[in-house]
Amino acid sequence: MKRYQSRFLSRRVSLFLLLLFTYICLLLLALLLIAVSSKDYIVLLLFGFLCLAGLLYFGYRWVWLPYQETEKVLQLFASGYTLQGIYELRYPFSPKMENTLKKLKAHLNTNELISATRKQAQYLALQNQINPHFLYNTLEGIRGEAIAAGLDNVAEMTEALATFFRYTISNVENLVTLEDELTNIENYYIIQQYRFGERLNLSIVYDCEDREEILKYRMPKLTLQPIVENSIFHGIERKIGRGNIRIKIETTPKRLIITVSDDGMGMEESRLRELNEKLNIQSLEYVNPDGEKKGGIAIINVNNRIKLLFGEQYGIVLYSTVNVGTDVEITLPLIAGEEKRV
Amino acid sequence: MKNEIIRLERVTQIADGVTLLDQLNLHIFQGEIMGLVCINAQGQEALIRLLCQNVPIHYGYVYFQGNLVNNYEHSSMSVNRVSVIEQRSRLVEDLTVADNIFVLRRGFKQYLIHPGILEEQLARFTEELNVHIDANELVANLSFFEKCVVELLKAVVTGAKLIVIRDISNFISASDLKIIHDLLRHYAAQGLSFLYICNHHEEAFKICDHVSLMENGKVRKVLDQTNFHDEIISHYTLDFSRIDSPAIHKSGKNGILKFEHVFTETIKDISFTVEKGECVVFLDMNNTALGDILRLMNNEMLPLSGKILLDGSDWKENGSRLKKELCFIEENPIRAMLFQEMSYLDNLCFLLDQKRPFLWTNPSIRKSVAQEYEPLIGTDIYADDITKLTPFSLYNLVYYKVHLYHPKVVLCVQPFSGADMYLRHHLIGLINRLRERKIAVVILAVSISDSLVVADRLMVIENGRLCREYHSEEFHFFRTNQ
Numbered sequence: 001m002k003r004y005q006s007r008f009l010s011r012r013v014s015l016f017l018l019l020l021f022t023y024i025c026l027l028l029l030a031l032l033l034i035a036v037s038s039k040d041y042i043v044l045l046l047f048g049f050l051c052l053a054g055l056l057y058f059g060y061r062w063v064w065l066p067y068q069e070t071e072k073v074l075q076l077f078a079s080g081y082t083l084q085g086i087y088e089l090r091y092p093f094s095p096k097m098e099n100t101l102k103k104l105k106a107h108l109n110t111n112e113l114i115s116a117t118r119k120q121a122q123y124l125a126l127q128n129q130i131n132p133h134f135l136y137n138t139l140e141g142i143r144g145e146a147i148a149a150g151l152d153n154v155a156e157m158t159e160a161l162a163t164f165f166r167y168t169i170s171n172v173e174n175l176v177t178l179e180d181e182l183t184n185i186e187n188y189y190i191i192q193q194y195r196f197g198e199r200l201n202l203s204i205v206y207d208c209e210d211r212e213e214i215l216k217y218r219m220p221k222l223t224l225q226p227i228v229e230n231s232i233f234h235g236i237e238r239k240i241g242r243g244n245i246r247i248k249i250e251t252t253p254k255r256l257i258i259t260v261s262d263d264g265m266g267m268e269e270s271r272l273r274e275l276n277e278k279l280n281i282q283s284l285e286y287v288n289p290d291g292e293k294k295g296g297i298a299i300i301n302v303n304n305r306i307k308l309l310f311g312e313q314y315g316i317v318l319y320s321t322v323n324v325g326t327d328v329e330i331t332l333p334l335i336a337g338e339e340k341r342v
Numbered sequence: 343m344k345n346e347i348i349r350l351e352r353v354t355q356i357a358d359g360v361t362l363l364d365q366l367n368l369h370i371f372q373g374e375i376m377g378l379v380c381i382n383a384q385g386q387e388a389l390i391r392l393l394c395q396n397v398p399i400h401y402g403y404v405y406f407q408g409n410l411v412n413n414y415e416h417s418s419m420s421v422n423r424v425s426v427i428e429q430r431s432r433l434v435e436d437l438t439v440a441d442n443i444f445v446l447r448r449g450f451k452q453y454l455i456h457p458g459i460l461e462e463q464l465a466r467f468t469e470e471l472n473v474h475i476d477a478n479e480l481v482a483n484l485s486f487f488e489k490c491v492v493e494l495l496k497a498v499v500t501g502a503k504l505i506v507i508r509d510i511s512n513f514i515s516a517s518d519l520k521i522i523h524d525l526l527r528h529y530a531a532q533g534l535s536f537l538y539i540c541n542h543h544e545e546a547f548k549i550c551d552h553v554s555l556m557e558n559g560k561v562r563k564v565l566d567q568t569n570f571h572d573e574i575i576s577h578y579t580l581d582f583s584r585i586d587s588p589a590i591h592k593s594g595k596n597g598i599l600k601f602e603h604v605f606t607e608t609i610k611d612i613s614f615t616v617e618k619g620e621c622v623v624f625l626d627m628n629n630t631a632l633g634d635i636l637r638l639m640n641n642e643m644l645p646l647s648g649k650i651l652l653d654g655s656d657w658k659e660n661g662s663r664l665k666k667e668l669c670f671i672e673e674n675p676i677r678a679m680l681f682q683e684m685s686y687l688d689n690l691c692f693l694l695d696q697k698r699p700f701l702w703t704n705p706s707i708r709k710s711v712a713q714e715y716e717p718l719i720g721t722d723i724y725a726d727d728i729t730k731l732t733p734f735s736l737y738n739l740v741y742y743k744v745h746l747y748h749p750k751v752v753l754c755v756q757p758f759s760g761a762d763m764y765l766r767h768h769l770i771g772l773i774n775r776l777r778e779r780k781i782a783v784v785i786l787a788v789s790i791s792d793s794l795v796v797a798d799r800l801m802v803i804e805n806g807r808l809c810r811e812y813h814s815e816e817f818h819f820f821r822t823n824q
Binding site for chain 2: 085
């Protein structure tokens with residue numbers, strides 16, 4: 001094991017410094033003995049000890065603490081906590097290491113990751129809508145309405161479906177306004193209402209006064225719909241009785257905070273922990289999921305897209321309790337202005 | 343748009359291999375009173391420390407007033423503008439109120455202090471709040487409530503942006519709590535933010551805008567006012583519904599403990615009777631009379647008039663003999679009632695030597711005690727060092743010590759104070775063990791906590807008078823009036 005440890009340069013440098021320090025201490029001790037016996041150079045020697053103490057303090061602040069910081073970031077990267085952290089190392093071990101990390105960053109091209117997540121978002125949204133159940137239920141709804149000769153409803157439903165498809169498929173690379181996202185959710189709600197009827201209730205709450213302004217803030221497209229869809233299918237669909245989904249919108253000078261809450265079935269502690277861990281660790285494992293683990297991919301995808309676009313300090317946090325419901329808190333930077341491509 | 347005062351994002355803190363804070367998320371806006379109901383105590387201390395100072399964390403980000411002040415890469419150890427108000431006062435007891443508020447603060451640079459000016463400045467605050475506190479009074483002479491107000495004013499004067507209020511109902515009375523709540527609302531309206539930490543959701547629901555439920559160092563749910571109902575909370579808490587109490591044994595017309603028209607300086611004509619095995623809660627709304635009840639039963643004072651009877655005998659005349667029939671369980675008993683240098687078994691037998699004089703010289707008595715109590719306590723009974731035991735085990739020790747001693751009456755002072763939900767649930771079981779041995783349990787409390795789950799009767803004392811009495815089937819009236 002010791003032999004294995006000594007493979008690492010950090011270990012070798014530590015050992016070397018320890019030996020050097022021991023050597024200096026022994027040297028100073030020997031000089032101290034000589035100085036005490038000859039009663040000369042004591043002041044000079046004391047000065048030597050003071051210099052050593054100063055040097056140690058300097059080494060602690062200038063070398064040891066930064067070394068610890070870098071070690072910690074590398075460790076957190078290895079355990080999956082951070083990705084951005086290693087690109088922003090304040091104290092790389094050497095210029096070569098910095099260049100290596102730059103190269104690594106280039107290999108793990110963020111744009112490619114964003115593009116992958118974007119495509120995944122579109123794919124997931126489409127996959128769910130093209131699935132036979134979705135189409136069947138929707139068409140069944142249209143048929144039922146036609147039979148009942150309620151043509152207005154048929155028109156409304158068809159329009160909602162068409163608008164929803166159009167929104168999902170076009171320009172996923174753009175940052176859209178919150179208003180666009182909420183309109184899409186309302187369309188999606190209209191479609192789902194034909195299936196769930198009175199069982200499903202959606203409300204949007206603005207926890208602030210300047211509603212008009214808030215609706216203009218921008219966010220990645222298809223952020224909300226996958227989350228609402230998850231709430232319906234994993235939370236409310238299996239629930240007996242009425243289910244409520246509430247979208248709460250809050251803003252701070254730097255953030256847009258959207259909380260999607262449902263009072264559905266909730267999830268087990270172990271599943272919640274697993275999902276939250278996936279939300280914290282950025283990886284693209286979910287892009288090629290096996291069939292069984294599909295639940296929650298959409299949320300992980302949205303979270304990864306947010307983190308890649310805006311940084312690790314933004315993203316999604318899940319709270320859930322069995323038979324109480326699930327809250328999905330989405331934190332985004334506050335972006336105002338014209339349509340942007342990302 | 344809301345201003346964020348503090349934001350903790352996925353904060354993980356690990357100490358000695360124990361995860362104190364586990365991916366904790368918490369944000370508090372300006373002017374908000376955020377409740378924090380701790381289902382268990384894990385992480386509470388670490389969270390408060392982290393709010394006050396930017397200490398190293400394993401992972402996460404901490405923002406104060408929108409600025410990143412602490413993250414996993416770098417912790418500056420700087421101090422945030424956060425004040426904490428808790429039972430352990432941070433005031434200097436030997437200085438006056440005005441000195442504590444105005445002089446002992448950062449940025450105070452005057453060399454000459456004018457008490458008159460400080461008095462005027464304080465008057466401006468107290469008039470605004472409609473409370474009266476003498477600026478020249480020593481802090482040592484203040485009540486808990488007054489100290490609380492002084493700490494609040496000190497926090498306001500020093501410019502704190504967030505004030506942490508911790509388990510305040512454990513040490514101030516119900517009527518004072520209402521005043522404190524009004525003061526919090528007053529300052530919240532002025533833009534101050536509060537983190538209101540308590541163990542009971544009912545208390546948090548009365549004052550908070552949002553309530554976070556924390557368990558194992560992690561926020562499990564954030565409730566807003568629309569969710570403030572017991573149904574949701576029941577999913578996170580243990581079942582505290584009333585269990586069948588052990589039977590009460592009538593012991594003549596005098597019961598086991600009787601007060602007959604007792605008067606002291608603060609007690610005004612109190613009369614009651616407690617029966618064998620009964621649990622009676624005395625709730626002192628103003629926190630004035632409980633001290634005198636304790637002193638009376640401790641033989642530290644005598645009533646000005648009236649009579650106290652214990653098991654039919656006059657307490658005044660037979661106090662020294664009857665004292666053996668009485669036990670006290672103090673507030674925070676694991677700190678106040680145990681000897682750390684003694685083994686578990688020695689602590690357990692500690693009171694028994696009053697009844698068995700040869701206890702310490704005869705090991706066979708202690709051996710048989712160990713054999714009798716091992717099925718109840720477990721193998722902890724053989725522990726030599728009690729400092730390594732869990733709070734659950736130590737509370738077992740305190741209550742089984744009384745159980746073994748078998749007094750006629752035990753007086754418990756605020757038994758649920760500072761205990762998290764699991765511990766409170768455990769304590770209810772321990773109190774019922776005492777009652778099963780026909781020991782009358784008298785709970786003295788300033789906040790009701792979970793006392794009603796175990797009580798047969800509730801006596802409400804206001805301004806030293808016994809003003810209302812509720813039997814267990816009438817407790818819902820009391821809850822409605824609260």
